[in-house]
Amino acid sequence: MEHTPFSVSAIREHFPALQQKVYGKPLIYFDNGATSQKPQVVLDTLAKYYAIENANIHRGVHYLSQQATSAYEAARRTIQQYIGAKGPEEIIFTKGATDSINLVAFSFGERLKPGDEILISAMEHHSNIVPWQLLCERKGCVLRVIPISKKGELDLEAFEQMLSERTKLLSIIHISNTLGTINPVKELIAKAHKVGAKVLLDGAQSIQHLAIDVKDLNCDFYTFSGHKVYGPTGIGVLYGKEELLETMPPYQGGGDMIAKVTFERSTYNSLPLKFEAGTPHIAGAIGLGSAISFLQSIDMQAAAAHELELTKYAQGILDTFEGLHIIGEAKNKTSVVSFTIDQMHPFDIGTLLDKQGIAVRTGHHCTQPLMDFYQIPGTVRASFAFYNTKEEIDTFVAALERSMQILGS
Amino acid sequence: MSIQEKQQEIIDEFAIYDDWMDKYEYIIELGKSVPTLAPELKTKERLIEGCQSNVWLATEIKDGKMHFSADSDAIITKGIIGLLIHVYNNESPETVVQSDLFFISQIGLAEHLSPTRANGLLSMVKRMKTEALHSLSK
Structure with missing residues (x-):
């Protein structure tokens, strides 16, 4: 099959939902595990x-x-x-x-x-x-x-x-x-x-x-x-x-x-x-x-490699946060980074991220028995798609730091 | 101060914030200042389970006035609880039953009381009104 070389910026142009601002901030959509955005052609x-x-x-x-x-x-x-x-x-x-x-x-x-x-x-x-x-x-x-x-x-x-x-x-x-x-x-x-x-x-x-x-x-x-x-x-x-x-x-x-x-x-x-x-x-x-x-029409192998890179990049940064626990550290994983933070409720984190233009999912993700296994009420979950970028992860990380500051102070 | 005046006071206080994060910082501070409910009061009967956060509500009636105390595992929820309690406490059951909580949408927090939010707050307001109604029929 003929593919054009994988380019995130080219892919993003197909998705009108990604071009919008929420609360005056460019939307960063990290809730792809729940549903993905739709390309114009669909x-x-x-x-x-x-x-x-x-x-x-x-x-x-x-x-x-x-x-x-x-x-x-x-x-x-x-x-x-x-x-x-x-x-x-x-x-x-x-x-x-x-x-x-x-x-x-x-x-x-x-x-x-x-x-x-x-x-x-x-x-x-x-x-x-x-x-x-x-x-x-x-x-x-x-x-x-x-x-x-x-x-x-x-x-x-x-x-x-x-x-x-x-x-x-x-x-x-x-x-x-x-x-x-x-x-x-x-x-x-x-x-x-x-x-x-x-x-x-x-x-x-x-x-x-x-x-x-x-x-x-x-x-x-x-x-x-x-x-x-x-x-x-x-x-x-x-x-x-x-x-x-x-x-x-x-x-x-x-x-x-x-x-x-x-x-x-x-x-x-x-x-x-x-x-x-x-x-x-x-x-x-x-x-x-x-x-x-x-x-x-997309080089899906390159897309998968990009998603894996995003996952590793985000997890690598979050791993250095004090009091933050990554939930799910399988050797073979992709596109999802779930975490909890000591003394902070996922709902509070999710609400503050939302106000900074970042869509994540919080809660039990319809896996209550799994939450029981980890003995947690829920997690904050960032889930990626091939249209997400490292720059978006940087913005997300900064927004998370700010949220933690507000909640922790 | 009437229940209308209390609500107007909150609206005025929030008017100084034009940034969402500042608004939420204020709610979070408020949430931290709301007294924690004693563990023995956090019973199953007082629990209002939400999909995202849980709320516990305890009700007392003193001298014909409603006295609510409440808690949540999420601090933003607890901050909004603080506002609701401030508005309802020391009001007669009739006032609580008939009240219209107009301040919530005016300060831009209507989403937290929407049925889709599932944080327990809407159910909490309903229960506050139900408890007030029960006290009237006694």
């Missing part, structure tokens, strides 16, 4: 879709419907190619990563039996905990949690001991939204497969930072949200291996997902539509397709 795609391409897809005989259907299906193929899936039938459009995980929990989970085990880790987001708890309540399955070290790395020995023929699914976060840890997923997947378990990778924080090749990873499911990868909100993706998706029952019933309906019984549409009941988020899917195309 905004244009959405506007154009609603302005002149809007029609309901599939089954329409008229011109617009056919246009919209082609655009929707083209987006699916763009995503399929980007993550290296075998075919478009392996790409299911959902509302987001949470919806994707719930789909798997309900559909794949339907076949599970009492005593079957689902393995997650201690660093999961609530969206990769609660769907499995609900499943365990319905089916009498057992949820087991792989422990982590204080540094924020998985205990691989414990993981191996937990694997058995009872393990039916390993559902694990690829990159931790709170710690930034990049889990050694290839190794985990291979080991889980050895006992016959399937593996779901929660890619909500990895699709925007790493080159993803689902075939190479050999994961059975991969989930992500559009809005964290420069696309619209309300759209997400579930990748699943075709042969596995084929065996799974539908998750929701409705239009589009059926082949034939009678009052006696209905037969279901083929993949991927079997899992896309009702009118989907057409604009969202097309918008996500355009976000992914935008990424294809």
Whole structure:
């Protein structure tokens, strides 16, 4: 693929949100773990879709419907190619990563039996905990949690001991939204497969930072949200291996997902539509397709190196602050620096940074069990994207120093 | 001083700050000066859990007037608590129930009392009014 050389300043020009001031200060957006900003091309795609391409897809005989259907299906193929899936039938459009995980929990989970085990880790987001708890309540399955070290790395020995023929699914976060840890997923997947378990990778924080090749990873499911990868909100993706998706029952019933309906019984549409009941988020899917195309124009390897450099740079400076504790010091981590400061509440830090034009996230980041593990109420989290700069980190550090002065004096 | 006058006094005090950081520095100083709630008063019943910060509220009625004391784990929240307590304390339950807290938006802190803020403050104001209302029905 042809890329122009990686240039942060060139990339920034694509993002109108980054050009604004808040409270009279240039916005520094370090809340990318929550959601990313959108490039102009995605905004244009959405506007154009609603302005002149809007029609309901599939089954329409008229011109617009056919246009919209082609655009929707083209987006699916763009995503399929980007993550290296075998075919478009392996790409299911959902509302987001949470919806994707719930789909798997309900559909794949339907076949599970009492005593079957689902393995997650201690660093999961609530969206990769609660769907499995609900499943365990319905089916009498057992949820087991792989422990982590204080540094924020998985205990691989414990993981191996937990694997058995009872393990039916390993559902694990690829990159931790709170710690930034990049889990050694290839190794985990291979080991889980050895006992016959399937593996779901929660890619909500990895699709925007790493080159993803689902075939190479050999994961059975991969989930992500559009809005964290420069696309619209309300759209997400579930990748699943075709042969596995084929065996799974539908998750929701409705239009589009059926082949034939009678009052006696209905037969279901083929993949991927079997899992896309009702009118989907057409604009969202097309918008996500355009976000992914935008990424294809960027040297993502260089972008990942830049994000890693930002992470190391910020962590290196913050590490020298007295009373500041970095939460998540895994050897292999990226794009997230979470921290606490003695005697200072994350909410106070976040509020003062906000007034200086800096957007960070404070709180438990939807990982309450992880906060319990560290025995903290929450952290301040700066999370980076490829459009952030070292200069922004310098400004952030100065603003943090000022905030600490005010709070500490 | 009436509850309106107390609020106007706060608005006047804040008028001298045109920089956000100065305003917050003042709130933080205020937060540090609000007495800490005794640990035995920080019970589950008095806790108002917010997503971002927690608030504890203790209520007393002396001579027909409301007396609130409150605490928070976040100092900015505590500073705003200080302002709310100053406005409500020594007021009759009727006044508290009927009051309109116009000063909050006038000094630019409305965001802290918005339902989306989840810092416990909005729930605290609601509970202050509820407690005042209960005392009226007794």
